Amino acid sequence: xxxxxxxxxxxxxxxxxxxxxxxxxxxxxxxxxxxxxxxxxxxxxxxxxxxxxxxxxxxxxxxxxxxxxxxxxxxxxxxxxxxxxxxxxxxxxxxxxxxxxxxxxxxxxxxxxxxxxxxxxxxxxxxxxxxxxxxxxxxxxxxxxxxxxxxxxxxxxxx
Numbered sequence: 001x002x003x004x005x006x007x008x009x010x011x012x013x014x015x016x017x018x019x020x021x022x023x024x025x026x027x028x029x030x031x032x033x034x035x036x037x038x039x040x041x042x043x044x045x046x047x048x049x050x051x052x053x054x055x056x057x058x059x060x061x062x063x064x065x066x067x068x069x070x071x072x073x074x075x076x077x078x079x080x081x082x083x084x085x086x087x088x089x090x091x092x093x094x095x096x097x098x099x100x101x102x103x104x105x106x107x108x109x110x111x112x113x114x115x116x117x118x119x120x121x122x123x124x125x126x127x128x129x130x131x132x133x134x135x136x137x138x139x140x141x142x143x144x145x146x147x148x149x150x151x152x153x154x155x156x157x158x159x
Contacts, residue, residue, distance in 0.1 A: 008057045013099060020092065020100035026065040027052035027107045029083060029149055030075070036129035037146065039138065040072050043125050044096055048138045050145065052105070061106050069110070073127060074118035080108040084148045084157035091141060091159075107145055109152070 004010045009023060028051045030038040039048040053068035055061055066077045084107040091103040119127055130136065132146060148157050 007054070009054050018098045018100060020102060022104055023054050023101045024061070024104040025052055025054045025106070026061050026068060027105050027145065028065055028069045028077070028080070028110050029107060029145065030069070030073075030110045030113060032129045034129070034131075036131050037149075038073065038127070038129050039136065039142075040124040041126035041136070043123055045139070046137075048130075048136045049142045062108075065106075065108050069113070070115075072121055072124050073115075075113045075115040077110050078112040078114060080110045080112075082156050083107045083109040083152055084145065084159065086141070086144075086159050088159055093141075103141070105141075107148075109149070 005014075009021075012021065028038075030051070032038070038051070040051055041048050051069045051072040053064060053071070055064045056067075059067070062080075065080065069075055069077050086103055086105040086107070089102055091105065092101065093103065094100045117127055132150070135143075135146075138146075151157070
């Protein structure tokens with residue numbers, strides 16, 4: 001696991017500060033046999049979201065998907081398919097530390113996975129599967145992804 005300071009984004013931040021940057025990344029939608037969705041509670045914001053992260057130099061977006069899911073959940077991704085792409089400037093965000101980003105997120109529906117869930121990592125403080133009708137305090141962009149999941153017909157959703 002790469003520490004933030006040593007990551008591509010961390011090194012970029014050392015040069016440009018907190019200015020808004022475009023960050024390409026991957027997000028995972030993982031469901032259990034009951035149809036509940038896996039959410040992680042982020043330490044930086046205190047809110048719930050899906051396993052996700054930024055692409056590192058030398059990695060593909062699918063490498064990123066597998067790495068982030070494993071680092072944040074302990075699960076290994078076996079098979080997946082594209083669900084949606086978020087590129088609009090409305091997907092901008094400011095982290096509690098003042099770093100500003102515009103996301104370029106590729107979202108994947110993870111069809112098959114294995115492993116044991118870990119409840120806490122360097123980036124997360126809790127984890128669990130939740131019914132779409134009973135979600136914890138979840139960031140709006142992830143709620144939009146869950147709406148897209150409900151409407152998913154196998155065709156990539158582009159926003």
